[in-house]
Amino acid sequence: MSQVEVPIPAADSPPELEPLITVQHLVKRYGDVLAVNDVSFSVRKGEIFGVIGPNGAGKTTTVECISGLRAPDSGVIRVDGLSPQRDRDRLREFVGVQLQEGALPPRITVGEAVGLFASFYRDPLDPDHLLESLGIRELKDKKFRTLSGGQKQRVSIALALIGNPRIAILDELTTGLDPEARRETWDLIEQIRQRGVTVILVTHYMDEAERLCDRLVLIDHGAVRALDTPETIAARAGGNRVRFVPSAPVEDRVLQAIPGVNSIERKDKYVTVTGTGDLAAAVIDALAKMGVHPSELEARTGSLDDAFVQLTRKSAPPEEERT
Amino acid sequence: MFPIALLVLFYWVGTLNPGDVAGSGLTVLELWIPTILVISFLMIGMIGVPVTFARDREIGWLRRLSTTPVPPSRLLGAQLALNFIVACAATAIVIGAGDVLFGASFTVGIEFVGVTLLAIAELFTIGLMVASIAPTQQAANYIAGGLLYPLLFLSGLWIQPVQVGGLLELIMWYSPVGAAARALLYSAFNVTPPYMTILTMAAYTVLFGFVAVRFFRWE
Numbered sequence: 001m002s003q004v005e006v007p008i009p010a011a012d013s014p015p016e017l018e019p020l021i022t023v024q025h026l027v028k029r030y031g032d033v034l035a036v037n038d039v040s041f042s043v044r045k046g047e048i049f050g051v052i053g054p055n056g057a058g059k060t061t062t063v064e065c066i067s068g069l070r071a072p073d074s075g076v077i078r079v080d081g082l083s084p085q086r087d088r089d090r091l092r093e094f095v096g097v098q099l100q101e102g103a104l105p106p107r108i109t110v111g112e113a114v115g116l117f118a119s120f121y122r123d124p125l126d127p128d129h130l131l132e133s134l135g136i137r138e139l140k141d142k143k144f145r146t147l148s149g150g151q152k153q154r155v156s157i158a159l160a161l162i163g164n165p166r167i168a169i170l171d172e173l174t175t176g177l178d179p180e181a182r183r184e185t186w187d188l189i190e191q192i193r194q195r196g197v198t199v200i201l202v203t204h205y206m207d208e209a210e211r212l213c214d215r216l217v218l219i220d221h222g223a224v225r226a227l228d229t230p231e232t233i234a235a236r237a238g239g240n241r242v243r244f245v246p247s248a249p250v251e252d253r254v255l256q257a258i259p260g261v262n263s264i265e266r267k268d269k270y271v272t273v274t275g276t277g278d279l280a281a282a283v284i285d286a287l288a289k290m291g292v293h294p295s296e297l298e299a300r301t302g303s304l305d306d307a308f309v310q311l312t313r314k315s316a317p318p319e320e321e322r323t
Numbered sequence: 324m325f326p327i328a329l330l331v332l333f334y335w336v337g338t339l340n341p342g343d344v345a346g347s348g349l350t351v352l353e354l355w356i357p358t359i360l361v362i363s364f365l366m367i368g369m370i371g372v373p374v375t376f377a378r379d380r381e382i383g384w385l386r387r388l389s390t391t392p393v394p395p396s397r398l399l400g401a402q403l404a405l406n407f408i409v410a411c412a413a414t415a416i417v418i419g420a421g422d423v424l425f426g427a428s429f430t431v432g433i434e435f436v437g438v439t440l441l442a443i444a445e446l447f448t449i450g451l452m453v454a455s456i457a458p459t460q461q462a463a464n465y466i467a468g469g470l471l472y473p474l475l476f477l478s479g480l481w482i483q484p485v486q487v488g489g490l491l492e493l494i495m496w497y498s499p500v501g502a503a504a505r506a507l508l509y510s511a512f513n514v515t516p517p518y519m520t521i522l523t524m525a526a527y528t529v530l531f532g533f534v535a536v537r538f539f540r541w542e
Contacts, residue, residue, distance in 0.1 A: 067390055089392065097390035103382035120393040163391070 020045045020167065020198050021066060026075035028061050035061045037222040039075075048189065048199040050209040050216030050230070054312055058222040059202045060100055063169050066200065067097045079167065093122060096165035098156045100172045100202075106145035110136065110155050113144065114162055121163035134158050134188060150181030157188060161197075168192055171202040186212055206304040210234070218311055225311045233311075234302040240279040241302070243272045244294035246287065258286045270296075329359045330417060334425045349508075353427045356417060357507035358479045361442065361500050363413040365474060367406050368447035370467050373454035375402065377463035385541050395541055403447065410443050418511070428512075435510040438521070442503040445524045448531040449499065455538040474500045496520070499527040 019042035028036040036058040043049040051059045064070040066077055068084035068091055077084055082091050104113055114131060118124035131137040136154045139147065147155065153173060160168050170189070174182040182205075189212055193199055203209055209216050210230045218226040218233065226233045240260075250271065255264050260277035273283055280299035287294055333355040376399065379385050385395040421427040449470070457463035475481075478500035484492040495501035502523035509516035 069386070069390065092390065092392045095390075097387075099383060099387055099390070101383045103384065104387075105379060105382070105384055117391060120391045122392075159387070 018045055019043060020080055021200070022076075022078045023062070023066065024076045026062060026065060026077065027073045028058075028065060028070065029073055034222055036065070036072075036219075039217075039219060039222070039224050041217045041224065041227050043198060043200060044215075046193070046196060046198055047214040048193055048201055048212050050213030051200060051202045051219060052204065052206070052209050052216055052308070053219040053225075055204060057219045057312075059204075059219055060171055062219065063171060063200055063202055067095055067169050068092070069097075093163065094166045096160035096163055096168045096197075098160040098168070098170045098173060100175075103152075104144040104155070106143065108144050109141055110144065110147070110158075111140035113155065114158055117159050117162045123164055124162050125164045127162065130158055130162055133191070134161075135184075150177050150184070153177060153181070153185060154188070157185075157192075161192065165197060167198045167200070169200045169202075172204070173201070174203070174205065174208060182208070206308050210304045218308065220312045226307070230304050234304045234307045235276050236307065240276055241272060241274050241300045242280045242283050243270055243296075243298045244283070245269050245296045246271060247293040247295065248291075250287065250290070250292055254286070254290070255283070258282050327416065327420065329362065330356075330420055330425065333359070350427070352421060352425055353429075354483055354485075354508070355479070356421050356427060356429075357504040357511060358483070359417055360414055360439070360507055361446070361478045361504045362475060362480060363417065364410050364443050364446040364503075365449075365471065365478070365500065367410050367413065368443065369450040369453065369470065369474075372402060372406055372447065372450040373457060373463045373467055374460060376454040377457045378460040380541065381460050389541060406447070407443060410447075411439075414439055430513040431511055432513045434513065434515060435507070438503075438506045438510040438516060441521070441524050441528070442507060445499055445503060445528045445531070448528050448535060451535040452531045452538075455535045455540070474498075477501050478504050497523050499524070499531075502527070 021043040023042065024040045026036050026039045027034075039058070039062055051063060053059050061070065065072045066079060066084060068088045071085055079091055079095065084091055108116075110131070111127070114127045118127050128137065128140075131140060134154050134157060136151065136158065139151055139155070142151075144152070144155065157170070157173070160170065173189070174185050177185060186208065189199060189201065201209070201212060213230055215227070215229050216233070217224055226236070228236070252264050255261060255271070255273055258273075258275075260279055260282055261273055261275040263274045265272040265274070273279065280297070284294060284297075330352075333352050336351050336355075379398070385398070388395040388398060418429060418431060422429050450467075453463055453466050453470070457466050477495050477498035479495065484495040484501060484505070487495070496505055497519075502520045506516040506520035506524060509520075
């Protein structure tokens with residue numbers, strides 16, 4: 001990583017976790033529209049890194065700058081020390097890409113497409129073996145246009161992986177798939193990681209990001225809103241909630257003193273405590289010390305969904321005021 | 324198949340109208356064979372190439388290719404090369420069949436080869452221009468289709484320049500297809516074609532090529 005000019009913030013990358021991809025102060029405009037405004041993050045070797053955000057947030061633009069499809073207006077991107085613009089040819093050997101809208105010619109068969117792509121790379125995987133492991137070997141002689149949505153996505157993954165890449169960039173992989181096909185695709189992505197491939201996953205599905213990603217960046221209006229593990233982001237948005245019926249009256253003051261508690265709500269006989277950390281255990285502990293038993297106890301951890309809504313609803317960004 | 328169908332058609336027309344056409348000293352078949360060649364090149368280079376290219380661009384296939392170590396320019400190159408081979412094969416079939424089966428009296432030489440290559444280049448460049456300016460596959464279809472009929476007429480499919488005379492004859496002669504048909508006609512009988520036909524073809528190739536490059540895009 002000797003070519004990286006600016007040091008990466010320590011909190012973002014402990015020394016033992018070497019960043020494979022770094023994005024620093026990325027800016028990209030389309031005419032008057034500021035699509036990406038000063039985005040910085042880094043992706044570690046071997047992780048599944050999520051890029052999440054609402055539609056039009058700048059997610060795709062960001063990853064397209066990483067894969068070299070678009071040239072940034074400013075900022076520095078390094079992929080294993082290489083510049084996606086200057087070292088395009090070298091980068092393409094080890095970065096596999098699945099595009100959001102990347103159809104194949106209608107009459108090409110799956111086998112032909114995978115064979116064709118295998119011929120593009122210096123050290124490709126065995127096409128039959130890859131199709132087998134993706135569970136689409138029986139589609140080999142089928143024409144692309146006759147495939148279902150889920151099958152097309154699998155072919156798309158196969159094409160992204162056939163070059164035996166070290167990095168796979170998957171953009172909106174499960175959009176338009178039925179729930180079962182989505183789940184199967186998730187399993188595939190985990191398989192990809194087990195091969196040692198670093199994955200960048202662009203998605204606007206929070207359940208997908210929560211389930212698959214080790215860390216994620218939340219982009220909204222072209223800017224980074226959060227960068228952390230899904231759990232931390234979910235928790236930071238104030239997510240955990242414990243609801244119970246106390247066996248004896250408990251004062252707000254007492255509950256407020258429990259570490260991690262942010263707010264208390266009462267409705268009928270129910271008390272709802274919101275906060276961070278291992279909230280349920282802390283509340284039960286504190287109540288037990290007073291000899292109070294909670295009944296009808298219900299605990300819910302904060303979801304990424306809540307955090308997403310909260311983080312993207314925040315004050316209007318400056319670039320929107322200008323346009 | 325298409326050039327052979329035309330060949331048979333004009334052989335049949337020729338048997339109904341024996342002798343030379345409009346004092347040109349040529350039979351119907353001999354006069355029309357260059358037109359058949361030009362039409363073949365048009366069909367191959369102006370319909371097939373741009374529509375396929377515009378489709379591949381529209382569906383994102385070219386973009387997808389550009390993320391691999393092989394750039395999409397290779398795909399375009401391969402398509403042009405393939406279509407060029409098809410055009411050469413069509414030429415060989417039309418000339419061979421015209422000569423052997425239908426008794427046209429051609430003596431093709433190096434000039435014919437040169438003129439054929441220039442004609443293919445010129446008409447393929449029209450196709451590339453269409454591919455460049457068409458925003459979608461649909462548009463490429465319409466533009467190519469819209470250009471096809473005027474070009475078929477100017478190439479002399481329905482009536483040859485020598486039969487119309489006057490201003491229309493000049494317009495046909497100096498159209499991209501008419502110039503190609505005329506140059507092919509001369510060279511098919513091993514006669515050096517008028518320089519104006521060659522110059523006209525070269526000028527059109529440069530002009531269309533410029534427009535094609537100017538408006539070209541991969542995405």
